[in-house]
Amino acid sequence: MKVPIILKVNGKEYALEVKANEILLNVLREKISLTGTKYGCGIGECGACTVLLNGRAILSCQILAVSVSGREITTIEGLAENNKLQPLQESFVDEGAVQCGFCTSGMILSAKELLDRNPDPTIDEIKDAIRGNLCRCTGYVNIIRGIKASTRKIRKRRKE
Amino acid sequence: MSNSQVIDYDFDYYQPQNIEEALEYLGREGAQVLAGGTDLLNTIKIAGQQPPSLVYIIGVKELDFIKFEKGLTIGATTLLSEIEKDDRIINQYPALAESIHSIGGTQIRNQATLAGNLCNASPGADSAPALITLKAQAEISWKSEEREIERKIIPLEKFFTGPGATILRPGELVTAILIPEAPPFAGSAFKKIARVKLDIAKINCSVYLTRDGDLCNQVRIVLGSVAPTPVRARRVEDFLEGKKLNLSLLTKATKRATEDISPITDVRSTEAYRRELVSVIIRDTLMKAWKRSGGEIEK
Numbered sequence: 001m002k003v004p005i006i007l008k009v010n011g012k013e014y015a016l017e018v019k020a021n022e023i024l025l026n027v028l029r030e031k032i033s034l035t036g037t038k039y040g041c042g043i044g045e046c047g048a049c050t051v052l053l054n055g056r057a058i059l060s061c062q063i064l065a066v067s068v069s070g071r072e073i074t075t076i077e078g079l080a081e082n083n084k085l086q087p088l089q090e091s092f093v094d095e096g097a098v099q100c101g102f103c104t105s106g107m108i109l110s111a112k113e114l115l116d117r118n119p120d121p122t123i124d125e126i127k128d129a130i131r132g133n134l135c136r137c138t139g140y141v142n143i144i145r146g147i148k149a150s151t152r153k154i155r156k157r158r159k160e
Numbered sequence: 161m162s163n164s165q166v167i168d169y170d171f172d173y174y175q176p177q178n179i180e181e182a183l184e185y186l187g188r189e190g191a192q193v194l195a196g197g198t199d200l201l202n203t204i205k206i207a208g209q210q211p212p213s214l215v216y217i218i219g220v221k222e223l224d225f226i227k228f229e230k231g232l233t234i235g236a237t238t239l240l241s242e243i244e245k246d247d248r249i250i251n252q253y254p255a256l257a258e259s260i261h262s263i264g265g266t267q268i269r270n271q272a273t274l275a276g277n278l279c280n281a282s283p284g285a286d287s288a289p290a291l292i293t294l295k296a297q298a299e300i301s302w303k304s305e306e307r308e309i310e311r312k313i314i315p316l317e318k319f320f321t322g323p324g325a326t327i328l329r330p331g332e333l334v335t336a337i338l339i340p341e342a343p344p345f346a347g348s349a350f351k352k353i354a355r356v357k358l359d360i361a362k363i364n365c366s367v368y369l370t371r372d373g374d375l376c377n378q379v380r381i382v383l384g385s386v387a388p389t390p391v392r393a394r395r396v397e398d399f400l401e402g403k404k405l406n407l408s409l410l411t412k413a414t415k416r417a418t419e420d421i422s423p424i425t426d427v428r429s430t431e432a433y434r435r436e437l438v439s440v441i442i443r444d445t446l447m448k449a450w451k452r453s454g455g456e457i458e459k
Contacts, residue, residue, distance in 0.1 A: 001170075020173035020214070023201070026166060042164025043202050045358065047267060056241070056270040061164070062198045063271065066173060067216050110266055131357040132265020 005069035009034065010078030018065045025049045025060040028075060036076035036105045040134075047133035050106035051075050057113045057132075076105035079112070087153035088112060088146070097146035099137035107133045111147045120151055162206050172213035179222055179335065183303040185215045187331040193217055195237060196272035198264070199280040218273075223335060232339040236275035241266070243274060253339065254452060255290040255348035255366050262286050262352045262364075275334040278319065281326045282360065284385035289366035290350050291337065292317050292390055293380040299336040300328065313338065320389035345371045347453025351445045353437060355428065361385045362429035365441040371453040376400050381442055386421040386434050393417045396442060405450060406458040414439035414446075 002017040007027070014032055028034045028051070040048030042061050049061040052074035079086040085093070088108045098104050107130060114121055114129035121129070126147050127140075135143060174191075176182040185191055190212030194200055203209045217223065218237050225235040226246055232253065234243060243249060244260040263269055263277065263286045277287045278298065296316045304310050316337075319326050328334070342348075352364040363386055369379040379400050381393040395416035403409060423434035447457055 003173075019170065021167040021170060023165075023167065039165060043206060044198050044264075044268065047265065050267055053270070057267045058271045059198070059267045062196075062201050062268075064173070064194075064197070064201075064216075067175070067194075067197075067218065113266065113270075128357070129266055132267045134358075 003066060005066055007032070007065065007069065007073065008071065009073045010075060016065075020064060020066050022065045023061060024051070024063045024065045024068060024073075027065040028060060028073075034075050034077050038102055038105060040102065040106075045134070046103075047106040047110065047130075048103055050109045050133065052109055052113060055113065055116060057110045059132075074109070076108060079108065086112075087150040087157065088115070091150035091153055092143070092146040095142045095146035095149055097138060097142040103133055103135040103137075107135065107143055111150070115147075115151060115154065119154065121147075123148065162208055164202075164205050167201070167204055169210045171211060174213065174215045175219050176215060176217065177219055177221075179220060179301065180309065182215060182217050182220050183301060183309060183331070183333060184307075185213070186333055187303045188213065189330075191215055191331070193276075193279070193333060195276040196239075196268075198268050198272045199276065217333070231341040234274055234337045234339075236333070236335050236337075237273055240269040240272050240274060240277070244269065252342050253290070253294060253348060255350040255368065255449070256287075256294065256339070259286045259290040259350040259352070259364070259366060262350070262354075262357075262361075265358050274337055278316070278337070279326060279328065279334055281320050281322075281324050281389070283323050283388055283390070284361045284364065285390065286350075286352060286361060286364055286384070288316065288320070288390040289364055289382035289384050290348065290368075291339070292382045292392070293348065293366045293368035294339050294342075295380075296340075297338045298334050299338060300332050301335045302329075302332045311335070317392070322388045343370060345377075345453050347371065347449040347451065347455070349445045349448035349452060351441055351448075353441060360428060363423075363434050363437050363441055365438075365445045367442070367445045367449040369446070369449050369453060371450070371455045374404050374455065376403055376405050376450070376455075379446070381417075381446070383417070383421060383438065383442070385428075386423040386438060388422070391420055393420045393438075393442060395419050400446075404458075405455065410443050410446065410457075411439075414442045417442055 038048040040046035174185040192211035194214040223235040223237040348368040364384040370377040399413040
């Protein structure tokens, strides 16, 4: 039996009918065609499905779409504004933090939550914040560098 | 069919707005609490469990609170990430903050709840050792046959009955965790050993003690992942109580821990290694708790 829900994603509202057993990750990818959020393990251990819920990083493979009706969701597609990349996205590109790109959406969103609450994290704080995001390509070095570099970019942009 | 992508059966879904409604739905046959979902959804997808109805309690705002009044009370739907960053908890109950921080990663702690971690009752539950050493209790609520809300308080030490099993009966909901006030000269610490930071513990340990001058007054040591439920290292506690702490006493005392545990070999570690680690982890955690109580350790 389908129930009506309103998903607020990246500032837009989507009125949908879903069954209670539909998982948020699948609804984002298949019903709203936001495929930036990835299905990695499906059991909450890789972080590829990370989205922000009211600004907090969560695992969209571990939550039902009905449970988040009415709450603000941000996916990777919601970061760039007017075709201008967000500082984290720019820094990831600059620092070579993207190889296959599969972990990237989740990595950036976890980093975004960190920087929103701690604009100048130490390397250890960065590592701790992204410990729920696995990368099989980069060895994390450039990812951490990219996150650190973006803090300087953000500081600069704030001053402008 | 086991798969990690979709839930392939239909269930009834309820989203109560208050405790009364939640207990009403939970009192019906086949009802299962859904909180953060980071354990339950995998139990459904992978282990193939099919609870006929799910009651999503995160919407019950009355259960989302951290209250300091004659000790600490944490509501059942409070997110782990809120608990671990509360300054008062970091200062007054450091072992609790540390143990919660060691659970999963950022995302899991932004969804999961303390009550959920306890009700899932993994023998390696990271929140259990600290809470048991701190003499925490669970407030459990349910609706009686007369439709009245009933409550009882159970010490967490009596809460777990086996791997994945608790004393909860159908219809019962953990509504709060209660922790007594920490007296002066108390010290607590938590340590977890795992393969990577996202992992479940090979072994974890919490120590709570009170110091009387240079004597160790009361000491409570709880170990996880080395028995069917979290266990007290009573033989070590008995040895240390009332004594002046020094390294050689600690080494002697912690060797007795191997008699209090019954570790197994699993994907994360071996029985032998766990037995090897137990004395070390108790010693390290105890020294930290002792220092936090203001004590010093002689060599």
